[in-house]
Amino acid sequence: MREEDIKVIRAARQGKLDALSVLVRNYQDFVYKTAYGVLQNKSDAEDVTQETFLKVYQSLKDLRDEQTFPTWLARITVRKSLDVIERKRRQPVVELKEEQCDDTWNMFGIEARLDLDRAFRQLDQDQRTILVLRELHGFDYDQLAHVLDIPIGTVRSRLHHARVKLRRLLLNERGETLNGM
Amino acid sequence: MECKDIQELLSEYGDGEIAETELQQVKAHISVCGDCRQMVADQQTLKGMFQEYFQSVKTPLQMEQIVLQQIRRSRQDAQVLRLTMAFLALIVLITVGIVGIMVSPIGALVRGLLRVFFTVVQGGLYTTSTMGHLWYSVVVAFCIILAGVSLFGVMRLMRAVNDEVYL
Numbered sequence: 001m002r003e004e005d006i007k008v009i010r011a012a013r014q015g016k017l018d019a020l021s022v023l024v025r026n027y028q029d030f031v032y033k034t035a036y037g038v039l040q041n042k043s044d045a046e047d048v049t050q051e052t053f054l055k056v057y058q059s060l061k062d063l064r065d066e067q068t069f070p071t072w073l074a075r076i077t078v079r080k081s082l083d084v085i086e087r088k089r090r091q092p093v094v095e096l097k098e099e100q101c102d103d104t105w106n107m108f109g110i111e112a113r114l115d116l117d118r119a120f121r122q123l124d125q126d127q128r129t130i131l132v133l134r135e136l137h138g139f140d141y142d143q144l145a146h147v148l149d150i151p152i153g154t155v156r157s158r159l160h161h162a163r164v165k166l167r168r169l170l171l172n173e174r175g176e177t178l179n180g181m
Numbered sequence: 182m183e184c185k186d187i188q189e190l191l192s193e194y195g196d197g198e199i200a201e202t203e204l205q206q207v208k209a210h211i212s213v214c215g216d217c218r219q220m221v222a223d224q225q226t227l228k229g230m231f232q233e234y235f236q237s238v239k240t241p242l243q244m245e246q247i248v249l250q251q252i253r254r255s256r257q258d259a260q261v262l263r264l265t266m267a268f269l270a271l272i273v274l275i276t277v278g279i280v281g282i283m284v285s286p287i288g289a290l291v292r293g294l295l296r297v298f299f300t301v302v303q304g305g306l307y308t309t310s311t312m313g314h315l316w317y318s319v320v321v322a323f324c325i326i327l328a329g330v331s332l333f334g335v336m337r338l339m340r341a342v343n344d345e346v347y348l
Contacts, residue, residue: 017249017252017256018251020249020252021245021249024245024248024249025245027249028240028245029240030243032238032240032244033235033238033240036238037235037238042241044242046241046247049240049244049248050247050248050251053248053252054248054251056251057255057256058255084214088284095200110346112230113233113234113237114230116230116234117234120234131231132235134196134232135227135228135231135232136232136235139196141193141196141198156192156193156198158348159193159196160189160191160192160193161191163192163224163227164188164229165190167224167227170227178198
């Protein structure tokens with residue numbers, strides 16, 4: 001973690017709103033993309049982003065080691081996202097339309113994105129969560145165990161099963177090999 | 182080790198999280214097994230796909246403002262709650278204080294002082310009733326002063342709230 005980030009976290013912990021503003025600016029992508037990865041829904045990801053930073057504002061004083069801020073933040077984001085899934089499970093609502101694409105595609109092919117989107121949605125929430133944390137944020141296995149509050153053996157097996165299932169689903173969509181996607 | 186056993190280790194192999202003893206076995210196996218080699222390659226492809234997939238997921242432009250707005254609102258709510266609690270505590274304290282004074286020996290003195298106060302007020306009222314139309318002028322002047330003070334108070338309060346919002 002950069003020294004600059006640590007200073008910002010310390011200032012935000014003292015209740016300084018301008019420091020908190022910098023923190024939100026620096027980590028909003030981290031939180032939003034994690035929430036979107038788990039929930040696969042823009043509106044829910046926005047809600048979780050708001051709730052997560054509100055929690056950060058309220059609980060930052062409890063964070064003892066600034067170096068652990070990313071894992072601490074990921075933990076809050078994941079919990080908030082899983083809360084949304086749980087809430088929806090208890091009060092199911094009719095989704096107006098399935099969100100599959102964003103307006104911005106970069107260089108990533110539309111078909112490849114749709115295939116990954118479809119396959120990713122078929123994973124269960126735990127598998128989506130661990131893949132997002134590993135592939136997007138690059139957390140190591142110890143950090144994953146801490147964020148998800150599971151033994152390291154479970155991290156290994158969950159990642160393995162998630163990847164095997166995702167690969168199988170994509171191969172069903174795309175054919176013999178993933179290369180060229 | 183068979184393919185099935187090796188494949189269970191490929192995920193951690195690709196992540197660089199495999200134990201040293203197993204690493205050598207996996208390396209030896211994939212050098213001779215095309216299927217397992219392909220699985221490792223697919224895993225790397227998936228990593229790349231993920232990165233690109235999430236690059237296309239964009240955080241809404243107004244997210245930062247929305248989040249900060251909510252934090253400010255929560256901060257204000259907490260402040261209002263603190264002030265309300267302080268106000269209620271003050272009311273309780275004053276009530277307890279008054280009752281305490283009234284039942285104590287000092288109460289007699291306080292009651293005497295109150296009687297003097299009411300007598301002065303009554304005298305004032307009697308005086309104004311003898312003033313005729315001048316009485317209305319006094320009331321109007323008093324109202325104007327009161328309105329002025331209230332307006333000043335409200336403006337100060339609004340300025341304080343604005344300062345809080347634009348912090």
